[in-house]
Amino acid sequence: MDQMNLDIVSFIDFRKEDIFDRWKEKIVIPSENDYEKIFLQGQLFLKILVHAFSFKKNELDQYLNKIILENAEVLNIYEITNISYFIYNANIIKNEMLIELSQYHSNWEEIQPIYLKLSETIDRFLFFVTKNYTSKKDQQIEETNPLNKDNHEERLTLLGQMTSSFVHEFRNPLTTIHGFVQLLRSENPDLPYMDIILSELEQLKFRITQFLMLSRKEMLNQEMALFSLNDLLDQIASFIYPRLLEANVELERELEENLFVSGYIEEIRQVLINIIFNAIDVLTEQMTSSVIKIKGFITEDRSIVLETSNTGPKIPEPLLNTIFDPFVTTKKTGTGLGLYVCKEIIEKHEGQLYCTSDDEWTTFTIKLPPVKKKDLETRKE
Incomplete structure (x- = not known):
């Protein structure tokens, strides 16, 4: 210095x-x-x-x-x-x-x-x-x-267990009511409003199944199987027909033949119904013509692709990025679990579920892996 x-x-x-x-x-x-x-x-x-x-x-x-x-x-x-x-x-x-x-x-x-x-x-x-x-x-x-994270996860786990137990117990009396309503309709075919009651009970059972699938309890009695996506969509179309009629929504189907999927049929049914119901809910809020279009095809690598599109309003970009997150919903009475469960199910089947949206169409795309050749041959036999 x-x-x-x-x-x-x-x-x-x-x-x-x-x-x-x-x-x-x-x-x-x-x-x-x-x-x-x-x-x-x-x-x-x-x-x-x-x-x-x-x-x-x-x-x-x-x-x-x-x-x-x-x-x-x-x-x-x-x-x-x-x-x-x-x-x-x-x-x-x-x-x-x-x-x-x-x-x-x-x-x-x-x-x-x-x-x-x-x-x-x-x-x-x-x-x-x-x-x-x-x-x-x-x-x-x-x-x-x-x-903090551990405490939060413990609380969520406890809440999930409580909800699952409640919903599981709720389903038992509902199944009994559903059975007796069917019996009542068969004995009294002219009794009014029975179709409406049955339709509402079916939707309630569907929502309960949604919660139970989230808690994994529904997997206990399921077995993987090879099933026809074409037949499944026929069944779903019949199930949702009253809702389509009520909401004034047109359903268009464009499916290639022999679309086979290997997996849990009830879970895939759950995914498709949930996506279609969401589309119907959106379309009921608009005054213009409403269309739901289902397109199914096989790609070059033999993957199965199912596109469910609707003419509802465009989904904003910020929401599009979080639409499959749990508890994200735009419905006043929604739980925000529907699409989350759908994505979980599709990914469990080693597939993909994603959404695109523009001013004309909002499309939910499901891509499932190819069915093994030996499974198809066994089915034909």
Whole structure:
């Protein structure tokens, strides 16, 4: 260190009490409880800066980082209530030291390099303080989040178990009611409103199955099988006919022959009905002509593709990106689980489910893997 630097360090050290007194009049303290802490910080800050000023540039960062970590408790950098107070008060010391420096020497050309070095030293000090503060806070967040996540997942699991048990118990009396309504209709074919009652019961059973599939309970009694997608869509068309008639929606089908799928037929049925019901709900809200078009075909790699399109309004891009997430819904009475369950089912069948939407059509595309050749041959036999 040259003589000029030594003289300035000595001068600043000599004037530090005056600097500190002026600093005390200008600082901002978050609360009375922080008064003593702020004073200790200021004294240490001033001491560190005077010492740091003697270091060369390539040694400065190493010294500052080391001294900050050693004095972290006094500086209170890991428990700072508001980091902005600390930075503001530190900059007051910076200003007061620069004021002293400007009064020390009147020749600006000689004092400028020292002025810049002192300013840079203070800036580097604040950089390492905030860096260590941020690092510690990030570590605390990482340590806390797993606990919050575990608690959240435990609550969701418990809620799911309670809901599943309730819905499962609810289905038993519903099955009894459904059976007796069918018996009543067969014995009294002219009794009015029976078709409406049966239709509503079928839809209620469908919603219950949706919840149970989400909880995985419905898989217990299922077996994978090879089935005709054409036949399944015929059955679904008959099932949803009352809803289509009520909503004044036209259903168009364009299916290649012999579309076979290997999987759980009830789960695939669930997916198709849910997508079609969603389309009907959307189409009932518009006054223009409403169409649902189902197109099925086999690709070059023998995959099965089923496209269900409707003439409803375009789905906004932000919603399109989250439409398969759980609890995302635009319906006033929706659960936000329907499409989530659909995607889970299709992916379990090693397939894909995605949605595209423009001003003319909104299309849900299901792509399922090819059926093994030996399975098709066994079916033909």
